[in-house]
Amino acid sequence: MPASDLSRTVRLAQCLSGHLHNLQQAMDSPIWFANIHIYQCPLAWSVFNGVGLYIEQAYDLSLNRPYRQRALHFFEEEGQLRIQNYALHNPDSYTGAGRDLSMLKSLTATDIEILPGCLSGVEETDTGFRGESIGKGCRVVRKGRETYSFIQFEVTETKFQSLDRGLDPETDEMVWGSKMGPFQFDKKESFAHLVPTGPDWVAPELPKPEKKTVADTSDRVISI
């Protein structure tokens, strides 16, 4: 099937899916950017009755202790492309799923809960997609302060750029997030072929889990 025949939700999830990291940015600006890995892993169609990804974000030096695990649902509403964020009831049981996708076979709709207001609107660009938060409803309490999450992102098949900030609901002043602009992620491995395209889609065989030791380009060997 030509790519253009696939629905926009499927193509957006395909662009986002994979193992990404910002090693180049972390080497260029080590003071401002840590090296972070994001695993954006396709979920079975049955979880949302549609397209979804499981997300795991972790610092390179603590891959086994991710700081954010979520699920995202991609859908269209009145012709508009949307992403709704979900939390996991028991994130620990899925830790490491980014490196062993077979762990996600047991994830069902009962394992997740909606994060009210954590919704983005997305539009197509010449090379991929661009999106940002809708409204101020995605409340995040950080350092004792109530903020709302305001995200902006752009994605192509090989790059994902995201600016993730917490703003004061009254003044829109930035309370947390990157002061040095967006994180720039490069795709190390794509999971696009694992994004289900409809309810009758049959999953291909899963790749074997990554080895237990990862070497990065700075010649360090990290045990994970």
Ligand code: CYC
């Ligand atoms: C929070 N990151 C969030 C939230 C959203 C996103 C919506 C608020 C809701 C939540 O807690 O999940 C991001 N959601 C997205 C993006 C998309 C989406 C980008 C489009 C695909 O649907 N975030 C980064 C950095 C890292 C970071 C790499 C800085 C270290 O992009 C951290 N984001 C981060 C953290 C939180 C967050 C730590 C949770 C804040 C908290 O609960 O304290």
